[in-house]
Amino acid sequence: MDGRPGLDPDTVTVLWCTADGDERRKAHTLLVRAAAGMLDVPPSEIWLEHEESGRPVLRGAGSAVRISVTHGRGALAVALTGGACVGVDVEVVRRLRAEAMARAWLDPAEAAWVTALAEEQRPAAFLWLWTQKESVGKALGRGLRRGGMSRRVPLPEAWPPVGDLPPVLRPLPADPEVASAAVLVDGGRRVIGVAQRVGTEGEGGGAARVRVHRVSPAACE
Template identity: 35%
Template sequence: MTAADRASRPVHVWWARLADAHPGLVGLLDPVEIGRYETTVDHDNRRRFLAGCAVSRVVLGELLGLPPADVPLRRVCPRCGGPHGKVTLDVPAGGAHPDVRFSVSHSGDVIGLAVCHGADVGLDVEDGTGTDVEKVAPRVLTDRELAALHARPPAERTAAFLRYWTRKESALKAVGVGLRVPLRRLEVSDPELPPAVLSWPEQMESRHEVRMADTVVGATHPASVSVTGTAEVTLVRHDTSAMLRTWR
């Protein structure tokens, strides 16, 4: 392991709230994003999408030295080729910022953007309000995780389940497979232990090295960040609410 591997890798995470989404942000979107925004029926989902796009464009625009509307974001579904896949930066390999990687997540009234240099990153945040843990947990947790969850007092199970969930989704996002792999085939450490992947799903062609960090947004939304590689993750938190209010 090199000194660079042992060093801490900073991941900057910007958080916004649903209330930060306002019509003035629509002007930052590209035509594909505007089309998706206008055809999303659910009002809150429209606002989440708008805030996620706006945060991505404003933050990445500052990094690239570009107006937010000119940030070259690209969405291509790996299965059908449609414009709804994981969003990436469409910058040349030899460009000034080829190593900027990012991940967007939203749940409830929280929207997050994680940005990392030189490694792939995955962010997941969960609200959990109204989650039927007894019903959902068997679809998300391995048998061993499920047994550990049920060994906890009932009052502790929702928080523990959400921590399992955020770790799993962030890890799968970081390695680029997302929810194409069942969550219950991925095993992570107990919520009371440092975050780590214990075993990858058998159907994945290769195993990956990832490091994780946990956080909580506003005391109500657990979140996890995963980064490929062996460097330990250090989270640097930013609040984008004031920044988004300037784009009216």
């Protein structure tokens, strides 16, 4: 480890902010600037491309950094790490038919957890799981195809989550080579899910810490 968070294989750095229009461009701007700062190189030495699967990758001086990008509903987030493939997703906590959606799409154990909560807690809880599943799909490079919504992710130890410690990615119950976590931000108004491939040949490493930071919208301009 060389002291630069973006190259630490044991840490996933997530930067997020609110955005007013052109979220895709702003997310890409934040991503390149963040990678350049972590690597201590000019942003002009890093550029963004996409693999055939659609997965975003950095080229140039940033080729050693694994990344993921998400944006929508007035927010964006980027994830960067020196470790294995990573995924990130952000959602606004809003009114949902959470019980019906959980029963229709989630694993039965997850649906039972969501429906056992008080009605006002269910939308955030559903999105807590949803963002992790989206993130797992991104880390694996295949989205939610092939049963992504029914793929079980770790449930929180308490709900609502308590404490200020950064989340630690935990292995999926049925797939220990993938780990995920989620965190409520913005006073509980948004939830960010993060996932990473762990323990796979050529990628190494165990479950990583997640460092989540809110940045100014100006950092994306």
